[in-house]
Amino acid sequence: MHVTSTTSSNGVIERTFTLDDVTGVLWSPESGAPGSPLLLAGHSGGMHKRAPGLVAGALHSVATYGFTFAAIDAPGHGDRPRNVQDQKWVEAIHQARAAGEQIAPIVIDYTTSLAERWLPEWQTTLDALLTRPEIGIDAPIGYEGVSLGVVTGVMLPAVDSRIAALSFGGVFVDAALIEAARKVTIPVEYRIPWDDDQFDRTSEFALFDAFASKDKTMHAYSGRQYPVPHHERESSARFFARHLGRVAGTASD
């Protein structure tokens, strides 16, 4: 893991890094202590490690809760070159959208391929992050994501037992995602935009139902996917605080 820049602002230290081909960013509190929860954030398809909503959530979590927060670019996203096959998928999505056709089938294929490639990169990144002194090998770990980031996040706990809680929203649901959800037993918080017709409520309910987690919560909020209400962002941070043991008096909820 190679730190390529370090800046500091409003009590938050931001480090960009590379790890082999992967490019990422790490936000930590200036006054942080090793062992604080580490959140991994998976951006949506077409976005990158500095997606506006992701950064807003990161700064809130770090400044208000003292979490550490890391994001990496998916293959072909952000600072990483896109290969020929991925480029074809992107063009097919653009064409379908321009023609007023459903993009979900193409997005699902593309997302599945990306998520499978991203998954081992997240694990390697996590290995490296846990060796950093400001994080510490025993940091409890949560994962949050949107769309592409959700698909990766739902697959991750089954292959990596270090992931202890999962918060996400806004994903196209297919049978493979539902199958992956059946293997998830960690606490889950899932938010759905009630009035966003790009998502299918029946599929969303089926996904929520599929999680094997004893503790799971689904939040439906009025409106479309964006903007995510501030109180939902706050709820997500409180969800992690509760399950990763950072808020006195609520750890046993």
Added chain:
Amino acid sequence: MHVTSTTSSNGVIERTFTLDDVTGVLWSPESGAPGSPLLLAGHSGGMHKRAPGLVAGALHSVATYGFTFAAIDAPGHGDRPRNVQDQKWVEAIHQARAAGEQIAPIVIDYTTSLAERWLPEWQTTLDALLTRPEIGIDAPIGYEGVSLGVVTGVMLPAVDSRIAALSFGGVFVDAALIEAARKVTIPVEYRIPWDDDQFDRTSEFALFDAFASKDKTMHAYSGRQYPVPHHERESSARFFARHLGRVAGTASD
């Protein structure tokens, strides 16, 4: 309004009161200020103004958020005598339950009748509460409820514009309730117990969908209706704080 007892414990003043035939209880912070939010709590059918979950929520809201909190007994509940017709409904519910039959149809009839009688009592109680010096005529008002308390609460905003936010969970949904919900435009928070087979998810989603509120949230939590998770109780208090203007920095959410 006649205060029949006043006690104080852990910073919370508890007053029992009568108003004509109605019996109620009012919880206020010892260090409260007029103009703080006033929450009205509608108990479930068969329960009363001191239902355990209601009291737990009251003490949390008053102690943590400085709210004032009031509950009254429904007709034939708590300290109020039950009339002959209500007694017949109660017996019919007991018989259906003992026979393993669906109680929902009877509960809905009984609840509708009770809610219609309870509604004007809530308004008269609210008139009286707002004249009390520790509450103040300008206190912003929220309503929370369970089952019977929900039916009353969904009808209340259409006839009383003083109600500014509504939080509830656990109600049998019928067509009349859905019609009432279509008239509700204030912020709504609705929680459903995901794994409780006494409720029908499709009807619950239809109820949520029916609210005309621009700002509405539905929370599904794993498990049955009781116990309501502590974090949901906390979420409800934060919902009211947000909409009734009691938490700095979040009033404009």
